[in-house]
Amino acid sequence: MIASLAHRASGVVLVLFVPLYLWLLHGMTGSPDNFIQVQAWLHSGLGKLLLWLAGVALFFHFCNGLRFLSIDAGWFESRQLMRLSARIILAMTLLAALLLGLLL
Amino acid sequence: MAEMIQLSVFRYDPEKGGKPFMQAYEVPVSGPGMKLLDALNYIKWQLDGTLTYRRSCGEGVCGSDGLNINGINGLACITPIAGLKQPIHVRPLPSMEVIRDLVVDMDHFFDQYRQIQPWLQAVTPMPEHERLQSPAQRAELDGQYECILCGCCTTACPSWWWNGDRFLGPATLLQANRWIVDSRDEAMGDRLDQLEDAFRLYRCHQIMNCMEACPKELNPTAAIDNIKRKILARKS
Numbered sequence: 001m002i003a004s005l006a007h008r009a010s011g012v013v014l015v016l017f018v019p020l021y022l023w024l025l026h027g028m029t030g031s032p033d034n035f036i037q038v039q040a041w042l043h044s045g046l047g048k049l050l051l052w053l054a055g056v057a058l059f060f061h062f063c064n065g066l067r068f069l070s071i072d073a074g075w076f077e078s079r080q081l082m083r084l085s086a087r088i089i090l091a092m093t094l095l096a097a098l099l100l101g102l103l104l
Numbered sequence: 105m106a107e108m109i110q111l112s113v114f115r116y117d118p119e120k121g122g123k124p125f126m127q128a129y130e131v132p133v134s135g136p137g138m139k140l141l142d143a144l145n146y147i148k149w150q151l152d153g154t155l156t157y158r159r160s161c162g163e164g165v166c167g168s169d170g171l172n173i174n175g176i177n178g179l180a181c182i183t184p185i186a187g188l189k190q191p192i193h194v195r196p197l198p199s200m201e202v203i204r205d206l207v208v209d210m211d212h213f214f215d216q217y218r219q220i221q222p223w224l225q226a227v228t229p230m231p232e233h234e235r236l237q238s239p240a241q242r243a244e245l246d247g248q249y250e251c252i253l254c255g256c257c258t259t260a261c262p263s264w265w266w267n268g269d270r271f272l273g274p275a276t277l278l279q280a281n282r283w284i285v286d287s288r289d290e291a292m293g294d295r296l297d298q299l300e301d302a303f304r305l306y307r308c309h310q311i312m313n314c315m316e317a318c319p320k321e322l323n324p325t326a327a328i329d330n331i332k333r334k335i336l337a338r339k340s
Contacts, residue, residue: 004311077326
């Protein structure tokens, strides 16, 4: 249930990140001044937070997407493995979130 | 004095009008291994005869007393009181129309069950004795045939909450799979034809609430995935 809800939520985050990403790309390729401005914004608190959020969402959505695909294919289909794989991916995401937080 | 259990039970009588409300009850512990149904029976027989709920076998076979217990669907008769947080909130199965108190209208649920034609279909002539299965073929039915149609899984499924008019729901699809994997059934093609639909089958998005809710510890998600793979296999 939590893994499923988080999968939808992270998907929404990733879709919403696309316009932000295009805006960043547009800003960085406009002129050297623009590049410096956008770079400064990316190093600000809000910029880092959004990058962190998109990174965590991407990590979770990718891993859980693989989990869904494997269950579709008939692997990890027992009740225990369905639960265990959800827990493992949630724990991995927590770890990735901490690591990304430290790196940023 | 006996140890007391606090319950908060959903009450609603559409015939009398008014709004639904939660009513508090106190029930003494009857002994070790006491189940939630024992507490409801105590309320009905000793405290308040107007409380209405379904129950029959009292041992998790008939599937009558599917309820929402502290937010999780389950059968009152096999849910131990010990381990439940008090006050125990007892509500009817979610997303269902309430007839009275804890009794919900299951008509649509069983209509959907009828849609999958839940009986053995074979065109080959009847053998002299019964239609035989090997032990391996019989083992395919394990995890499928045990479903008692209590509705705990279907009413826990968000896809069914939103598209219950067209999505068949986990219980019905598990039952459909029960006939699809049965070696004696010869109507798999027709069954798959009927199920291959954006709503009837493919509204399942693997939320897996059904698997968590099932009081018989079955796995409707896996059964639904098996139907999807059968449809895929006949295309390739």
